[in-house]
Amino acid sequence: MQIELVDTFLDLVETRSFNRTADRMGVTQSTVSARVKALEQALGAQLFARSRAGTDLTTEGLRFEGHARMLRQEWTAARRAMTPAGDAALSLRLGIQNDLAAAALGSLVAAFRQALPQTAFYIEPDYSTQMCSDLQSGSLDFAVMFTPKAHPDLHFTSVGEITYRLISSDARTRAEINPETMIFAHFSPAFERSHRMLLPELSQAPLSVGQSTAVSALLLAMGGSGYVMQDAAAALIATGRFRHVTDAPLITQPIYAAMHLKNRTARLHRRLVQLVTRHFA
Template sequence: MQIDQVETFLDLLDTRSFNRTAERLAVTQSTISGRVRALEKALGERLFDRSRAGTQPTTAALRFEVHARVLRRAWADAQADVKPYGAAVMLRIGIQHDLLDNHVADWLAALRSALPDCGFYVEGHYSGQMCRDLESGALDLGVVFSPRPSPDLYFESMGDVGYRMVSTKVEELSQVAPVDYILPNYSPAFAQTHATMLPGLSEGSVSSGQAAAVRGLLQALGGTTYLPVNMADTLITDGAARAVANAPKIAQPVFVAMHLRNRHRAAYRRMAKVLRDRVSG
């Protein structure tokens, strides 16, 4: 098993597309396929099912995901530990899954400009896991949707990100049928706001808490749902969906999180400011 196989596996879980992962990792699709086959051979289990509807992880893949993330983090730690004296300090940053695809390049460029003597390792996570990793020291900084109360953690508001309702079937909110609605469950705060604004659409037979998965369901099944504004705008521009008239936009609060002991350290204050300026701006 090689680290590039693990990286490819985790990226495929996010994109659900061999073509998209090949683009993101700057390799050919045949290379992606070869890495997946090698990993499946090493594990003795099939990891992905491919069809016209897209690429879907198997049960074995979902079970392997947590171990793959541990392997990737251990590799990053090993790389940081063997750096010679004077090499860049490696800071580990977790970012909420829904923010990773649209924002990570801009945020990482800004962080590198603000802290040129530091290296950055970035990965996508959910809020609960990031809070646990911050407590244990496995992460240095987290960008989360749902702060988890802890005497060891410190949170600051970064502002809000927006979600827009889009559809492949209807034009207006009054036309949305619950049977065709893909229920988004991006965070407890989002779910509460959604239930208050749209009580008639707060139950669904299909639901997901990750924007990439919700987008995949919308494209595969058709229907109506909420997606991050940038993701929604891309589908609208491509003609793959339309904005639903009269549907309210839902705002999701975003927080930067760190261990309490780091809240006054200059590097952490600088990172928090960079990220806050990117969201609030």
């Protein structure tokens, strides 16, 4: 079976539109129709029902969906297994939340390599949504992220949390903070909700940033106030230019290990979860 038939089926499951799938895949609508027809002939079943209201999966299409996702994932894994990795016996593709990369990537990879010396690693800092998509498709084997995206093919495990502290170059208390120089942090949806709930008077700042390293860089360049990771806060305070905002609450961000559902009991993935949990504990 040609893998593009499966890819076309899965895209149609998402878009429920032959036109939109054709646009997204860069092919004509007739090509999409031909691929669906070829897949249906190979399976001996009708997968989609088309009407004026749109395109819906048939009962047979619903049954095939899970198998199609597994086929896509296995195909990606098989292609990657054929990619040369030097003398390594195994190659793993790992994703890590952008905001964790600067602080945790070095020590995590060192622990991974010590525990798995015959493994080659490809590391990709990214955002949670993209990592979830890559885990579904098989482009990633394992990820460390802030925001799990519920999906029947994915498994998430809580591995710890990190803490953010509010610092400022010109204020010691919340009442002294100038909202115009506040940098609003939206490191994740959960963090943003906590920020807005705990400090509503500082949630309408004119500058909003999604990474702790970016907040630190902006504070160094312009001054002002903002939440950064505790280690980054200590480093900035050590410069003598910043101080803790004494009455501002700490905000914690949960961290999750993520993988394809089929790997949740695999020995290798359990070992990776143990190493990540140990790091953030």
